[in-house]
Amino acid sequence: MNFMPNLLPAIYIAVLVILSGNVGAHEQKSSITVVLANKNSGLLEISHRFNIHDAEHALTQLFGGKTDIMNDPLTQTRFSDYIQGHFSLRISDKHPIALSYVGHEVDGKFFWVYQEAPLPPSTPQIQVFANALQSVWKRQTNLVNFEGLGSIQSLRFTLNTEWQTVHFNYP
Amino acid sequence: MRHTLVLLTLTLISSTIHAGAVNQSKGDFVDKFRQLEEILPTPNRYRSASGEPGRDYWQQQVDYKITAVLDETKRHLSASQEISYTNNSPETLKYLWLQLEQNRFKADSMAEMSGDFAGIGRRGPGTKSNNGDAPAGISFGELRRQQYYADNKPGYEISDVRDSNNKPLPHIVVGAQMRIDLPSSLKPGQTTSIKMDYQFNILEEDAVSARAGYEHFPDDEREGGNDIFLLAQWFPRVAAYSDYEAWHNKEFLGRGEFTLEFGDYDVSLTVPDDHIVSATGVLQNPKKVLSKQQRERLITAKDAERPIYIVTAEEALEKEKTASVNSQTWRFKAENVRDFAWSSSRKFMWDAKGYQQGGDDQPLVMAMSFFPKEGGDLWSKYSTESVIHTMEVYSRYSFDYPYPVAQSVNGPVGGMEYPMITFNGPRTTWHEDGSRTYTQAEKRFLIGVVIHEIGHIYFPMIVNSDERQWTWMDEGLNSFLDGVASREWDPMIPWGVEPRDVVDYMKSTVQVPIMTQSDSVLRLGPNAYTKPAVALNILREVIMGRELFDFAFKEYSQRWKYKRPTPSDFFRTMEEASGVDLDWFWHGWFYTTDHVDISIDKVSELRLDTKDPDIDFARQRKDEADKPSSLFVERNKAEGSVLWRDKNADVSDFYDQNDRFTVTNKERNEYQQMLADLELWERTALLRAVKEDKHYYVLEFSNLGGLVMPILLQLTYENGDVEERYIPAEIWRRAPHQVKKLIVTDTTLSSVTVDAGWETADVNVHNNHYPRKIIPSRINAYKSKKSTDKVRRDIMHDIKTELEEPKVKPKKK
16 A cells, blocks of 8 residues: 555545445445447547436535535536546547537436547547546446447446556447 | 246247256257246245245244443443244254354454455445556545554454353354354254343444444534444344255345344343434333423324424434433334344434324334434424335335334434334535525435335335345335335436436446345446336336236235245246246346347338239339339430430320230239139138228337347327337247337338337337437437527626627738
8 A cells, every 4th residue: 555645636635434334225326427439420429427416425525515416507517527527538648538528417316417529530449537436435336338339348447447448349 | 937838839949048957059049038947946835936935934033132231432332132042944953143243344354354455345435556657545534444443443242152041152253253052952943042242342434334333423512522323233143044045144244235034122222311212113111211291292293294393403402512421221122123223312303203004003103203403404304204105105015014113313324224213314514604404406315215215124124135145125126116105205306217227237248137146246236226126117117017016016025024035036926926927027137137229120011912903003003103213214304305106106006005004804804713712701801901901011120139128119100190009028039139020000100119218228229210210419419408598598697798899810811
């Protein structure tokens, strides 16, 4: 264990524990991201889906103060920014894929965040990093589905996961 | 299972790959409807083929008498217990196994020693492994946990294990379990008694995530603050011993929860005398521990329209300011429960409302909530009412709530269930002006979590499935029913799980079947809660219908009330009571990771050949005329080219007046002769079909996801009419990959949609339309919604914008 407090990002340090022990009766502590290679639009379209409860409680833990994910635009923007800050794509470590923000919305019991990027020219692989909420809850699991580039492929991100690579087998 | 006829029929055609013993070794045929008898355990005298408890069903009886003392200052519990164990099994027992869940938190427990640094599965604060340039790290939460362990000694100290004559009993502690060797073999029907003393340091729930423990409130007015204590898994508990697994001595690792035997409890809890105690069971000495006013309030609450405070906010707040040095003992008795939990604090407000359930079992149930000021209005408005709503709904689908109390307690645990008592976490938020508010999401969370946890009193606290082995049996069934109850509370509260919610999980490539032991599941939420709840939803709304499903589900609940069901008992009962063969459904949804993706590939129109030349030749002429003409010919026309025959119109014959579709009496005579040669029934059928002139279409489908499901058809006709049709899943019986279906309609079909209502968890709606539709991606749909959503503009702000001259950039060629 190499504990280096100065290098830990602020958010990681800000982990509180009030809810860390919750048994998730409804808090599923999992998210799903779909990365869709949309050849019609020429875009890599990213949709992140988080449970409302996870979102609101996580924000309270991360930032404190007033959080109202369903009705407060500021809370929604903060969470959206947070999710975008914890999701990255790249072709390689020297070739990041810049994701632009499209929007976010509350839909039923889910909070959605949308991003997009120009569809990279046929690449044999994309590397992914997705660690949203894992500094809040150890059990947080983020699932990323890649669609539109051959058969569906999934990556599962838990706390011990950093960059993962998905290789494409084009049809 | 209903297998006799089907098996005989299919044996010659195929076999499949469910079990290792049976192997489809040629071709790619998969028998999606193979019966489950190779997978399910063989029925026996304890568990019948119908899914009922067998004629010799048995289960053990374990009664406890416990006296415990809570040392608030030291956060320490010391207790003595006497266990009365009755062996109802046909086996002779030489020893008993006990679960020691407190030992799971010791440094040498299996859970701690096998913990993967930064790995998944362990509950509690986070760690982070190093990777590439990033250093490994641990969160403050993990630090706190480590420090807590360094400063506190977790786990049981057990002493003086003895028999009823106070003679010491040999015993061995194995991690979070203990074996006690009996002085003499316990034969069937015999009862033995064991006594022991034990103590442990109560864990700080926020530091170690133990599903129980204490929570400290340092900001209370009393110097040093106050605590809420939630006590669960707090006594050495005899493990379950069943007909199908013998001792359930699978150690507690932190995730897979619990199952115990039913029994009667007599528990005396000594706590500071300004504490309020909520516990499994009925308070035996209210005159001793409650004031006269509190007892009168309880009586008033029995018939109250809204919850009545037994301890008001003001009274609780006043108690928070000081602490008593005296103690008193609360005594509770509970009959026929599979566990016992309790909570204690001076911070508790307490409200109650009688639920007049009626019936013979338990006409009156006291619904009660215990919460600190941090729960506030959110709790006083909605907790107890949610408790009652849950009982109203769940009882309709199972059985009357059988216990005298149903309680919701606020503490450091987000949501956890025990007989008659549940722990629920949602709270209000404090503001600097001293006020407390809560968000809409928190309100939904409270209502949802109380429904869910009170629902657990039915499943698995009464229908006693093994949570550690099959988490879905309580979480899945309960998530299904909490969806029913939540929708009845307010359909705008979107708690119910919809099939569409699970499609991204089901099509992902990292998942395990629902039938996976809890500690091995990769993603417990979707696996044990959402997917089985969606499966039951689909069974009810799409496959069986509400009447059959509800009857069978209630039958299951009542058959296994106060008993110990396994998955096969559930599967068998649902089939046996409904008369619907569901083996294909159980296998696909619970034993595989297949998903639903049914594609409509092609629609072909057929037309009846009438044999009548006056009809058929005219149709053929029209078909020929409808074909596009030759581009060559069209361009000749466009160039003004005149045909030879037009330039020489004087040269013509019969064929210029009669085309090749001209009918002669020769054909008519042949037709009449053909009719005359037909059998009467053939002639009648043909003439009727000609008269009705129906439209015939052949629809071709592919099963791309592997999971067979009914095909829900929406037919749209040229005249605008829309019709729904249902093709049972059994269409895939002999053709699991592709099937065709002939449909006959009165009018012309213009389009076909599969599962238009998104009711079957079909993961790909693009191939559900014929002809294909352009379906925007989620992001495109969002963009178009946003662009038309003018109300999102901040016009109040934008209207202040000054007009500006456009900036002209100098340009040069």
